[in-house]
Amino acid sequence: MRIGLKVVFAFGTLLASLLVVVFISLVITSDLQKKSHAIMHDDFPQMKAAWTIKDQASTIAKSLRNYVLTRSNEVREEEMSRINAALEGAASTLAELDASTTDPAALLLLADVKQDGAAYVAYANRVLQLAREGKEDEATTQLIDVGRDLQSGMFDKLDKMIALTTYSMEQASRDTDAMYDDQMGGYLLFVILFLIIGTVVSVLFSRSVSRKLIQVSSVMDRFASQGDDLSLRLSIASGDEIGMVARSFNTMADNLRASREQEREWLRQTEESAWHHKNLSHIQQIIQSSDSSEELARRFMQEIAPMLGVVCAVFYVAAEEEGDSVRFLLAGTYAVPDEEKTKLKAAYTAGDGPIGEVIGSGRRMTIGSVDARHIRFSTSLSLLPQSQVIIEPLRNDTKVEAVLELVVQEPFSPVQERLLEQAGLLAALTLNKLNSQLRIARLLKEAQLQAEELLQYSEELHVQQEELAQINAELEEQTASLQQSESQLLMNQQELEEANAELESRAKQLIAASAYKSEFLANMSHELRTPLNSMLILTKLLTENREGNMSGKQIEYAQTVYSSSNDLLALINQILDLARVESGKMQVTIDLIETRELEEFVKRNFAAVAQQKGLEFTVVIAADVPDVFHGDLLRLRQMIHNLLSNAFKFTERGKIVLSIQCVDHEDGGRALKIAVSDTGIGIPVEKLDIIFNAFAQADGTTSRKYGGTGLGLSICRELAHLLGGEIAVASTEHVGSVFTLLLPIDRWGEKAEPADQPDHVVPERAEPQYVLEESPDQWQYSFAGQTVLIVDDDIRNVFALSSRLESYGIHVLYADNGEKGIAMLTKHTNINLVLMDVMMPGMDGYEATRRIRTMARFDDIPVIMVSAKAMQEDRDHGLLVGASDYLTKPIDVNKLLALLKIWLNKDSR
Structure with missing residues (x-):
């Protein structure tokens, strides 16, 4: 055979071998890609959708709590937007999940999830409706009793679906590995066979081709023997068939590695989520069963510290208000040695050190990676070397309820931070609930006491209230008649005389109504004085302890009741005096007044008070004041007594001066000028115009330091006008005040009547002064x-x-x-x-x-x-x-x- 044919045959054989190897590689790669595609496009979207629904349900639950607990319309609108967005997202995700799910078991679970989702949406609408109607307590009960069970049931089914999908993915991964092992075995045998042929050809024709094939074979052998090591790659970059095999192999390895990494990440997220929900649920059960803030602090730290790897911790709880700030008191510790507990600060307020900064800002503070000896500020816990202090505010949407200070050796992971944040929110909500229960109990007790006090008067006032209601109804009818008369007057001028007569009749009825008011005040006086009469007589009898069977403390109690009853009697007398003056029924008795007797009255009543308070008290009577002058002694005493009482009440140090002198009056006669000056707290300029109004005071707040009804100065002004005089005041805040009483004495000396009160000067029957001298x-x-x-x-x-x-x-x-x-x-x-x-x-x-x-x-x-x-x-x-x-x-x-x-x-x- 010619060399050309051998070359053609050799290269043809080599080419055929390469084509078969490539074909087998492509088949194996295609099968692996199909398995990966099934995992990526079937199982993974189902798991992702299930997690998405759980997150959206958690968002709805959190926003529902925020919506119920807040009273801010702005916050409620934001939370409603989040709820609507989460509901829409959950519905969309559920539809996608329904369309992509084919597994029968998953379809059954999905049907249950859809049913629970519908029940959860109905529950959410019910909670929102209760909150809109102002029924926050019922809405909170729904959140705790119903929402938790619905959410737990739905999460259980979603967790089962996730577990089913995870199992399916794991099974697919195992099938892929098994298929890979099976196919790779045959593939390797076939490759070895053709590699032998290729080796012969490569020896004959190209050592370079041989080296490439040896490299491919080596990598594939290692890949087959080390199935868990997916980092092996072929580094052949040629454009021939061997290069194609290398690239196919690398693609297959990359796909397998990506699938394995995604699988590990899904498993890690699943484990973290399960750990988070399990621990959060456990902490919720623990803190919701606590009956006090101290118990909650102790149990909260005992549970969460091991979960977060905390070395030691302290817990401060918002307790009472101190001015405009709230005090946070130490409620519990964790793993703090006994000898160190005494060094802990008992309380913090906003701005007081790092803990105070967290209280004021409501944001977490982390102090770490420094040596304790280099710290120039103090926290409740000392830092360990290379440790961190984390100060976590436990807050709801409106305020910080507690502060948790933790010492840790390692920074928190994201899942630990999420657990700390959500557990802190649960603790804050529970603390708020406990504080609300305490406030409600206290208010209920106060209300019960007030109800008992008012009950004894309600029956006696019932008759007067019915009479006043009837009078009021008559007046309303009369007012309506007046309005109708005015309309008729405008429409028909000819009925003027008849309308005038009607108006005169109505005026008389209004005068009668004023008389009813005076009668009501008299009846009120009777109703209040009658029980006071019994109280004064019996408590006076108790203070005498004639049988000698009462302890000193009991006698003191009786004296306190007796004194308080006399104070109440004085208040009733002041109200009646003011009513007499305003109704024109206050009578004056004009008689001779001895200046010496007036001076003795003042010293007898106030010298002991001045000595007790450590004040300098002086009475200065000018030489031009006559020894005897005409006037109403009883009313003059009453006015001087009121002015001096006010001066002593509002003066803590310094002196009080009563001065009496004669001055020229504006009508040409003489007048008595009586001035009471003090070095007390003074009166703000903006309050000078109102202090003479009935029931008004310079400090009218509920937290005012000085008590009183605000009637004394009003009575002084009315009595001064009744006697033809006037009263004025000059004051500087924090320096003192001067009240000046100006009474004309020449006219009284001539037995004249006050110009503006001609009907009031009527001799009043004087009551005898009874003095007991007998035992x-x-x-x-x-x-x-x-x-x-x-x-x-x-x-x-x-x-x-x-x-x-x-x-x-x-x-x-x-x-x-x-x-x-x-x-x-x-x-x-x-x-x-x-x-x-x-x-x-x-x-x-x-x-x-x-x-x-x-x-x-x-x-x-x-x-x-x-x-x-x-x-x-x-x-x-x-x-x-x-x-x-x-x-x-x-x-x-x-x-x-x-x-x-x-x-x-x-x-x-």
């Missing part, structure tokens, strides 16, 4: 054998008076209305005196007293009328119907005993 035993001797009849429908008042009177040896009888009182008086001939209440059901005290005076047997029996109504006209009415004397509630026991001594002593009458 309790002498009182008992004075009253021994006496019998007093109490006519009163209030059993509390009867009990209080009976207890007091019986302690002095007086025998007490009782009747609960006027008719029974008269019957009791007729039946018992030994009654020496009657205490007659005014307001009683059936026959009231006025009518009963009038009837008693018509009976000859009782025309001279002492009848002391007792009433909670403190108006002068009420007293005058009582004396007019035949009362011997008149006492107002709450009863001053000393005054009552003095009256009893007067009226039970025949010689004195």
